[in-house]
Amino acid sequence: MPVDRPEALPAARRPHRLSGGLPGLLAPGATTDPYRLRLYRLLRTDYPLGYDPALGAWLLSRYADVALALTDPRFTGYPHDGAPRGRAPVPLGLCRGSLVCGPLTVPWSTAAPAVERTAYVLARRIAGRDRADLVADFCRWLPSGAAAAAAGLARPDLGALPRGARHRRALGGAGDCTGTTALREHALASFLANMLDDPDLLAAATAGEPHGDGSGSLLGRAWAETLRRDPPVQIVLRRTRTEVAVSGGTLPADAPVACLIGAAGRDPARFAAPDRFDPLRSDADPLLIGPAGCPAALLGRLEAEHGLRALLTAMPGIRWADGFRPVAGGLLTRGPRALLVRPS
Numbered sequence: 001m002p003v004d005r006p007e008a009l010p011a012a013r014r015p016h017r018l019s020g021g022l023p024g025l026l027a028p029g030a031t032t033d034p035y036r037l038r039l040y041r042l043l044r045t046d047y048p049l050g051y052d053p054a055l056g057a058w059l060l061s062r063y064a065d066v067a068l069a070l071t072d073p074r075f076t077g078y079p080h081d082g083a084p085r086g087r088a089p090v091p092l093g094l095c096r097g098s099l100v101c102g103p104l105t106v107p108w109s110t111a112a113p114a115v116e117r118t119a120y121v122l123a124r125r126i127a128g129r130d131r132a133d134l135v136a137d138f139c140r141w142l143p144s145g146a147a148a149a150a151a152g153l154a155r156p157d158l159g160a161l162p163r164g165a166r167h168r169r170a171l172g173g174a175g176d177c178t179g180t181t182a183l184r185e186h187a188l189a190s191f192l193a194n195m196l197d198d199p200d201l202l203a204a205a206t207a208g209e210p211h212g213d214g215s216g217s218l219l220g221r222a223w224a225e226t227l228r229r230d231p232p233v234q235i236v237l238r239r240t241r242t243e244v245a246v247s248g249g250t251l252p253a254d255a256p257v258a259c260l261i262g263a264a265g266r267d268p269a270r271f272a273a274p275d276r277f278d279p280l281r282s283d284a285d286p287l288l289i290g291p292a293g294c295p296a297a298l299l300g301r302l303e304a305e306h307g308l309r310a311l312l313t314a315m316p317g318i319r320w321a322d323g324f325r326p327v328a329g330g331l332l333t334r335g336p337r338a339l340l341v342r343p344s
Contacts, residue, residue, distance in 0.1 A: 035275075
C-alpha cells in the first residue's frame with residue numbers, strides 16, 4: 001500500500017554551493033526540486049546550521065531544530081511579532097497566520113455540504129472527457145467554489161469565479177486565512193497525486209467511511225501524511241529573541257531563521273522511511289500540520305475528503321493518463337504542476 005518515491009538523482013547533479021560549501025537554497029535548480037537535488041538531505045547531514053545570504057536567513061533543516069523554532073518562546077514571528085508563540089504551532093501548513101484569524105464559525109453542518117456540492121459539480125464536468133488536468137480543472141476551482149457555496153450561493157457560477165476569490169463573510173470573518181486559496185490548491189493537488197498513485201490505498205480509504213470530518217479515518221490520516229511529506233509551504237520564517245543553541249551551533253539573537261519544513265518532514269532521525277507516503281505510519285506527528293483549529297486547515301481537509309469522493313463517484317475508473325507521472329515544483333510553496341488523468 002505505501003508508495004516509495006526516493007530522493008533519487010544521478011550523482012553528476014549537485015546543488016550550487018555558497019562560500020564555505022553551504023548549498024544555496026535559492027540557487028538555480030534548487031527552487032525547482034530540492035528533493036531530487038538532495039539539497040534538503042545535504043543540509044540535514046552536513047550543514048544543519050548555516051547562513052544563506054540570498055535568503056537573508058539562517059537555515060534549520062533537522063526536525064528537532066525546526067520543531068524548537070516553531071514552538072519555543074525564544075522564537076517569534078518574522079518580520080513582525082504577531083505570529084503565535086509557545087506550544088501552539090506557528091503559521092504552518094495551510095495556516096497563513098492572519099492576525100484576525102479565528103475559529104471557523106460556519107458549522108460543519110453548513111461548510112461540509114457546501115464543499116461536497118461544489119466538488120460534485122466540478123467532478124461531473126470532468127467525467128465526460130477523454131482526458132483532464134485535475135490541477136487546472138478541479139484543484140484550482142474547488143476552494144473558491146466551496147467558499148462561494150458556503151456564502152449562500154446555492155448554485156455558484158464557477159465559470160465566472162476568479163481563482164483565489166475571497167469570501168471572508170462566508171467563513172465567519174476568518175480573513176486571509178480562508179480568503180487566499182492558492183495553498184489549499186497545492187495541498188489538494190498533492191493529496192490527489194498521492195492517492196491516485198496507489199489504487200489499493202485509494203480503495204481502502206474510501207470504502208465505507210462516514211462523511212464526517214475525516215478525523216482518525218484512513219482518509220484523514222492520508223491528508224495529514226500529505227502535509228508531512230509534501231507540505232504546500234516549504235519554508236516558515238521565524239526570528240530569535242535571544243541566542244538559541246541548536247544541533248548545528250548557536251543562533252545569534254534577533255536573527256531571521258528559515259525553518260525548512262520540507263526537510264524536517266523527511267528527517268530520517270524523526271520519521272521511518274521518510275520519503276514513503278504511508279498514512280498508517282506509527283510515527284505520525286501533528287506538529288507539521290499546523291494549528292488544529294485553523295479555518296483554512298479545516299476547509300482544506302474537507303476539500304480533500306469530499307473532493308476525492310466526488311471524483312471517484314463521477315469517475316470510478318479514473319487513472320493517470322498514459323505515460324503521465326506527477327511532478328511537483330516550487331520551493332517557497334510547492335505542489336504538482338499538473339495531474340493528467342483519464343476519467344474512465
